[in-house]
Amino acid sequence: MPLTVHHLQAGQSERIPWLCEELQIPYNLILHQRAPIFSPQSIKDLNPLGQAPVIQDGDLTLAESAACIEYIIHTYGNGRLALPPSHKNYADYLYWFHFANGTLQPHVATMLQISHLDKDMFGPAGVRSKERFGKILAFIDARLKEDNWLAGEEFTAADIMIVFTFTTMRSFYPYDLSEYEGILRYLERVSQREGYRKARAKADPELELMVGGKPPRSFVEKLRAEGKL
Ligand SMILES: N[C@@H](CCC(=O)N[C@@H](CS)C(=O)NCC(=O)O)C(=O)O
Known part of the structure; x- marks a missing residue:
């Protein structure tokens, strides 16, 4: 089963589909609409603070943009888009x-x-x-x-x-x-x-x-x- 990415529309979780597009890795994107401003129950069911992004990978459920990004880069991206300690920058x-x-x-x-x-x-x-x-x-x-x-x-x-x-x-x-x-x-x-445009079109086509x-x-x-x- 591929990685599942939960995106609360018009929110910080837009980072995660963008990352997946840039890395060109398969992912299952689930869109959640705001209700009407804050999270709907479907996000609250995934995360005690009711915040997105949330990713799911097998038994793992993980929130926080930076944690999700590091997890995906190192689990599925072979370290791409992160700079290693040996890099001058x-x-x-x-x-x-x-x-x-x-x-x-x-x-x-x-x-x-x-x-x-x-x-x-x-x-x-x-x-x-x-x-x-x-x-x-x-x-x-x-x-x-x-x-x-x-x-x-x-x-x-x-x-x-x-x-x-x-x-x-x-x-x-x-x-x-x-x-x-x-x-x-x-x-x-x-x-x-291209990765940004593709992710925006999938995650928030109306924006x-x-x-x-x-x-x-x-x-x-x-x-x-x-x-x-
Ligand atoms: N530091 C967290 C912040 C996540 C966050 O605040 N997400 C907002 C969307 S921009 C959210 O889920 N808001 C809905 C709510 O709090 O009910 C992260 O980067 O994942």
């Missing part, structure tokens, strides 16, 4: 792989919470987090002006980890990337990858590729317009 690879979900994504998730709870971003928490966010984006932008990919000249799983926050996450917390040329050119390169500077349509507003909220 090994430390860069580790740094950016962990930066994606260790710093960038939690920061945007916090901003999303502040914007919902405080209703604006002009209170002390909002101002401080926006200021820090500017620094984070400028830092990544500078990195992506040096090299085509986060870890250097090779595309790696670090790239698969980070792209969600620059794309689909912006339909939840809309932020503009227009002034970040390095990031925008990077997203353009990402959007030309546009959110690779432009301007934020995409808000997911919550779309639900409101459809009468689902």
